[in-house]
Amino acid sequence: MGKPEINVGLLGWGTVGTGVSKILINQKHQIYQNTGLNLNLLKVAKRTLPAQRTGVDLANNCLTTDVNTIVDNPDIDIVVELIGGIANSRELISRAIRNGKSIVTANKALIAECGADLYQLAQKQGVSLNFEASTAGGIPIIKTLRESFAGNKVESIYGIVNGTCNYILTEMQKNGRNFSEALKMAQERGYAEADPTLDIDGTDAAQKLTILVALAHHIKVPLNQVHTEGITKITQNDIQYAQELGYTVKLLAITKSRGTKIDVRVHPTLIPNDSMLANVSDAFNAVCVVGNAVGPTLFYGQGAGEMPTASAVVADIIDAARSINGNSHVPIPPAWASKPHSDFSIGLIDDIETRYYLKLVVQDCPGVLAQIGTILGNQDISISSVIQKEPHCKNSVSLIILTHKACEANMCQARIEIDNLEVVQEKLTLIRIEEFDF
Amino acid sequence: MGKPEINVGLLGWGTVGTGVSKILINQKHQIYQNTGLNLNLLKVAKRTLPAQRTGVDLANNCLTTDVNTIVDNPDIDIVVELIGGIANSRELISRAIRNGKSIVTANKALIAECGADLYQLAQKQGVSLNFEASTAGGIPIIKTLRESFAGNKVESIYGIVNGTCNYILTEMQKNGRNFSEALKMAQERGYAEADPTLDIDGTDAAQKLTILVALAHHIKVPLNQVHTEGITKITQNDIQYAQELGYTVKLLAITKSRGTKIDVRVHPTLIPNDSMLANVSDAFNAVCVVGNAVGPTLFYGQGAGEMPTASAVVADIIDAARSINGNSHVPIPPAWASKPHSDFSIGLIDDIETRYYLKLVVQDCPGVLAQIGTILGNQDISISSVIQKEPHCKNSVSLIILTHKACEANMCQARIEIDNLEVVQEKLTLIRIEEFDF
Numbered sequence: 001m002g003k004p005e006i007n008v009g010l011l012g013w014g015t016v017g018t019g020v021s022k023i024l025i026n027q028k029h030q031i032y033q034n035t036g037l038n039l040n041l042l043k044v045a046k047r048t049l050p051a052q053r054t055g056v057d058l059a060n061n062c063l064t065t066d067v068n069t070i071v072d073n074p075d076i077d078i079v080v081e082l083i084g085g086i087a088n089s090r091e092l093i094s095r096a097i098r099n100g101k102s103i104v105t106a107n108k109a110l111i112a113e114c115g116a117d118l119y120q121l122a123q124k125q126g127v128s129l130n131f132e133a134s135t136a137g138g139i140p141i142i143k144t145l146r147e148s149f150a151g152n153k154v155e156s157i158y159g160i161v162n163g164t165c166n167y168i169l170t171e172m173q174k175n176g177r178n179f180s181e182a183l184k185m186a187q188e189r190g191y192a193e194a195d196p197t198l199d200i201d202g203t204d205a206a207q208k209l210t211i212l213v214a215l216a217h218h219i220k221v222p223l224n225q226v227h228t229e230g231i232t233k234i235t236q237n238d239i240q241y242a243q244e245l246g247y248t249v250k251l252l253a254i255t256k257s258r259g260t261k262i263d264v265r266v267h268p269t270l271i272p273n274d275s276m277l278a279n280v281s282d283a284f285n286a287v288c289v290v291g292n293a294v295g296p297t298l299f300y301g302q303g304a305g306e307m308p309t310a311s312a313v314v315a316d317i318i319d320a321a322r323s324i325n326g327n328s329h330v331p332i333p334p335a336w337a338s339k340p341h342s343d344f345s346i347g348l349i350d351d352i353e354t355r356y357y358l359k360l361v362v363q364d365c366p367g368v369l370a371q372i373g374t375i376l377g378n379q380d381i382s383i384s385s386v387i388q389k390e391p392h393c394k395n396s397v398s399l400i401i402l403t404h405k406a407c408e409a410n411m412c413q414a415r416i417e418i419d420n421l422e423v424v425q426e427k428l429t430l431i432r433i434e435e436f437d438f
Numbered sequence: 439m440g441k442p443e444i445n446v447g448l449l450g451w452g453t454v455g456t457g458v459s460k461i462l463i464n465q466k467h468q469i470y471q472n473t474g475l476n477l478n479l480l481k482v483a484k485r486t487l488p489a490q491r492t493g494v495d496l497a498n499n500c501l502t503t504d505v506n507t508i509v510d511n512p513d514i515d516i517v518v519e520l521i522g523g524i525a526n527s528r529e530l531i532s533r534a535i536r537n538g539k540s541i542v543t544a545n546k547a548l549i550a551e552c553g554a555d556l557y558q559l560a561q562k563q564g565v566s567l568n569f570e571a572s573t574a575g576g577i578p579i580i581k582t583l584r585e586s587f588a589g590n591k592v593e594s595i596y597g598i599v600n601g602t603c604n605y606i607l608t609e610m611q612k613n614g615r616n617f618s619e620a621l622k623m624a625q626e627r628g629y630a631e632a633d634p635t636l637d638i639d640g641t642d643a644a645q646k647l648t649i650l651v652a653l654a655h656h657i658k659v660p661l662n663q664v665h666t667e668g669i670t671k672i673t674q675n676d677i678q679y680a681q682e683l684g685y686t687v688k689l690l691a692i693t694k695s696r697g698t699k700i701d702v703r704v705h706p707t708l709i710p711n712d713s714m715l716a717n718v719s720d721a722f723n724a725v726c727v728v729g730n731a732v733g734p735t736l737f738y739g740q741g742a743g744e745m746p747t748a749s750a751v752v753a754d755i756i757d758a759a760r761s762i763n764g765n766s767h768v769p770i771p772p773a774w775a776s777k778p779h780s781d782f783s784i785g786l787i788d789d790i791e792t793r794y795y796l797k798l799v800v801q802d803c804p805g806v807l808a809q810i811g812t813i814l815g816n817q818d819i820s821i822s823s824v825i826q827k828e829p830h831c832k833n834s835v836s837l838i839i840l841t842h843k844a845c846e847a848n849m850c851q852a853r854i855e856i857d858n859l860e861v862v863q864e865k866l867t868l869i870r871i872e873e874f875d876f
Contacts, residue, residue, distance in 0.1 A: 120776050148570070221784055262783075276874075294745070298738040299737055302732070333584070344656070344698055357685070434692070435709075
């Protein structure tokens with residue numbers, strides 16, 4: 001069914017464009033496995049040549065400086081706009097739509113300003129216009145609002161949608177920095193532009209909010225009607241006082257319905273320390289959607305950066321390709337095909353390596369820890385920390401051990417030996433540990 | 439384009455079925471606005487009649503005790519299976535597929551066991567088989583894995599997918615209860631079945647994990663090959679010791695790839711207190727997916743219950759309806775149509791009601807708080823707490839005030855008056871507060 005190969009052209013080969021080309025080329029087989037689609041990166045337009053990117057090899061004749069060889073190319077099915085800005089992108093996308101091409105864009109400014117015009121044109125021409133990457137990077141919030149929550153009335157949305165501001169506020173809170181130090185760090189780490197104005201004054205968040213509001217509340221909100229306050233006036237004192245009162249300061253993009261009115265606003269906000277949103281740190285994004293059926297939900301991930309944003313762009317390309325092929329329903333999951341193919345087989349639990357929490361109840365006598373330590377050591381299990389609790393009944397103490405990573409099979413053997421020790425009064429409790437940095 | 443009306447039949451009218459009927463009937467217009475689709479709930483089958491449900495009025499002749507009037511009804515386009523169990527559901531779904539109907543099911547046991555057979559049958563017949571509600575209730579994790587992350591290699595998944603266990607572990611940690619007390623509370627609140635075995639022994643989580651693994655790693659894992667440990671052996675002591683060491687105990691469903699092997703396991707796990715997953719409390723679910731492009735992501739929401747699960751079922755019905763209508767791309771967002779219609783207009787920021795954080799720097803002299811309190815009181819703004827800091831420089835103190843909910847217009851007026859007070863040395867800092875219970 002459909003075309004054997006879908007040809008894709010990229011307008012722009014900056015950070016996100018590079019990520020998209022990496023996925024389309026290096027994970028071509030993975031995408032075929034996931035979706036049954038053959039996506040072919042036919043052309044990439046870049047302002048100046050020569051150009052190379054580490055980690056990806058474009059095919060011969062793929063790179064061009066002439067956008068027209070993409071926009072007007074009859075062989076190209078999907079045009080991916082990653083140039084940014086408004087006037088030029090708008091012209092190129094409009095022309096590509098008129099040429100019958102499906103469009104994918106990551107351009108929030110363009111969609112916030114010209115989404116309606118472009119969509120109407122796309123509808124007239126019967127092509128797709130997808131823009132998942134325009135808001136919250138790799139987080140699939142656009143698809144969720146349009147498809148997964150289509151049976152809901154959206155009651156409210158609270159978004160941390162600007163990674164720069166969230167990084168700055170996190171640095172101010174966790175490491176006691178003042179605003180300008182934190183901003184400088186954000187710039188050094190590539191989270192903030194040389195001119196960070198549109199991030200820190202809330203404009204970037206407001207643009208994204210208008211896109212979310214269009215989808216959730218069916219209303220086009222001009223940017224100048226979004227009440228927008230940035231984070232430049234937030235001081236270290238404010239953050240400390242808020243903490244003392246049990247609150248964390250976050251820049252939130254908020255929309256709420258009240259009767260027939262909706263609020264649309266971006267401003268620094270105090271939110272309770274123990275709420276999920278308050279725990280969104282560093283440059284991460286998160287969007288909380290409250291639907292009248294689904295209740296409160298939260299979607300968390302990286303809102304910017306080469307590969308997370310490219311992940312969203314490629315998802316849009318795949319959706320557009322399915323539309324072109326007339327595959328209106330998602331194909332059979334490969335695992336459930338009549339001849340399933342997987343790169344994987346199931347690993348044995350004995351083979352996993354993980355850290356462990358061990359709890360022992362032992363006799364309160366000399367040499368116990370040495371006996372246990374010897375058994376663990378013989379199995380190549382290294383101890384990372386120990387707590388010995390005061391005796392909780394006569395002659396009996398609890399011993400808590402955290403280990404470094406060890407092999408499960410070794411731990412099983414050690415467990416048998418420990419449980420057999422005369423000094424051990426209750427069988428070992430073993431709980432595995434997973435470390436996350438998110 | 440497509441059928442003017444898509445007819446839906448429900449098999450089962452228990453908790454989730456009631457929720458689905460509420461959405462399809464009471465939010466028919468909302469769904470039309472969101473999607474352009476006319477969904478018609480034609481038939482609902484229930485084992486015994488009469489039956490009534492508060493909050494929803496079925497049409498005349500809608501209720502039946504005869505499932506065949508749905509499965510074999512030529513007018514019905516989409517059959518929604520909400521009966522549960524395996525043998526009977528399997529037979530009904532298979533017959534409905536052979537009759538050319540698209541299928542939506544929330545039945546995790548069925549999909550975990552018979553997903554492959556049913557999918558192959560559906561593919562042969564060219565109909566959809568959707569099962570979003572089978573895993574993590576209202577959280578759109580199935581669609582995310584199949585569509586939004588289709589450009590990724592999934593590296594690992596960590597899921598809190600059993601609300602009963604998460605509620606029990608949260609009660610044990612936050613309120614110091616022992617396992618059996620917490621289980622009893624879960625039963626009293628309707629989170630746990632009268633026989634909670636399949637929840638607390640990890641089977642329910644293992645079933646859901648096999649569905650996630652099929653989608654992420656393209657491999658069908660029999661339930662008996664999932665290493666499964668429940669939470670029944672976790673003691674209050676374990677939870678306390680873990681806390682002292684900086685960890686929280688959660689029942690996690692885990693899959694990780696290592697080379698050509700994947701781990702597939704469900705067990706109690708220590709995870710760092712400051713990780714997002716550790717902050718998932720009560721009966722909430724969350725699924726963390728790490729993709730090689732998108733990086734770490736987390737999806738959070740209610741994993742069970744009438745309306746959240748119904749939200750996922752209705753999303754599947756909408757997807758199936760789009761397929762039937764040949765609408766392979768999502769229609770124009772209503773906000774961007776040439777004649778947009780919204781139930782909403784944009785509210786004025788002056789009209790919002792919210793709580794406020796106020797920071798003042800004032801002269802350290804008698805009567806200051808009274809002056810400020812008077813201004814706030816005159817504007818109907820009530821104070822919820824005050825902190826007065828020790829003087830940070832001579833004759834100058836910081837005053838932090840949190841207010842109860844107040845009207846923004848009143849606060850603006852109060853702000854002007856406060857800033858005009860002679861005793862006020864720095865202009866008022868005002869940050870709005872949002873309260874969340876999630």
